[in-house]
Amino acid sequence: MAESQQHREFVVNIVEWINAERNPKSNLVILADDGVGRPESKPQKINGYFPDVFAKEPGNANVIIGEAKTANDVEHSHTERQVAAFLSYIGAVGGGTLVVAVPWFRAITARELIDDQLDALAVDSCEIIVLGQAS
Numbered sequence: 001m002a003e004s005q006q007h008r009e010f011v012v013n014i015v016e017w018i019n020a021e022r023n024p025k026s027n028l029v030i031l032a033d034d035g036v037g038r039p040e041s042k043p044q045k046i047n048g049y050f051p052d053v054f055a056k057e058p059g060n061a062n063v064i065i066g067e068a069k070t071a072n073d074v075e076h077s078h079t080e081r082q083v084a085a086f087l088s089y090i091g092a093v094g095g096g097t098l099v100v101a102v103p104w105f106r107a108i109t110a111r112e113l114i115d116d117q118l119d120a121l122a123v124d125s126c127e128i129i130v131l132g133q134a135s
Helices: 005-021 077-093 104-121
Strands: 029-032 053-056 063-068 096-103 126-133
Touching: 005 029, 005 053, 005 063, 005 096, 005 126, 063 077, 077 096, 077 104, 077 126, 096 104, 104 126
Parallel strands: 063 096, 096 126
Antiparallel strands: 029 053, 053 063
């Protein structure tokens, strides 16, 4: 499925956030499905879903999973299943960060969706970052 320009920009913004906030302090390997990279640089499926971004430091169990959503995708059942799959994975590996980029006016809704999934799955080893993007 072709992704929108806005979605691709959100993916790039997630990678930029990781590089600014986490990569100066570590040696993260970042894989991103930004629509321009080579197929081998795209993340693998996690619990049945492809994340937009996956980052991990060799030798460290913690991961960073990034997902970009346009306004129409935030409250979609597919998004709920993706979030649940990614949070379950983070819980299973012992911890990590979920970074979600959405239009700024959907940031609260996205956070509520994620919090509902965190509660339902009882995942407590996950940091949540919601990037409210200009649309």
